[in-house]
Amino acid sequence: MLGSFCLSESESGSDAFALxxxxxxxxxxxxxxxxxxxxxxxxxxxxxxxxxxASYDLDQVRQEMRLNP
Structure with missing residues (x-):
């Protein structure tokens, strides 16, 4: 199975902290x-x-990454 990487946005580019x-x-x-x-x-x-x-809990201070099927 081929995967795809979805990070870049029009306003934040590839800055993961500005999503x-x-x-x-x-x-x-x-x-x-x-x-x-x-x-x-x-x-x-x-x-x-x-x-x-994507951001999923804007009140949280910690950063986290999840992979869900």
Whole structure:
């Protein structure tokens, strides 16, 4: 399976600390809901797996990365 890397945004470029895209858990908690736009996603048309960078708890100070299927 081919993967794709989704970091760059129009306002923040590739600065992971300035991301505008957000992620939140769905109402029933079994999925993530993404809100935002990405640019320059390599292999997007062929990929079956996407590594998407987004902020999910804006009140948290610590930084964290998760990979969810």
């Amino acid at each position: 505008k895209a957000t992620a939140r858990r769905s109402e029933n908690g079994d999925a993530w809901v993404l809100n935002g736009a990405k640019q320059w996603i390599s292999t997007a048309r062929e990929a079956g797996l996407f590594l998407v960078f």
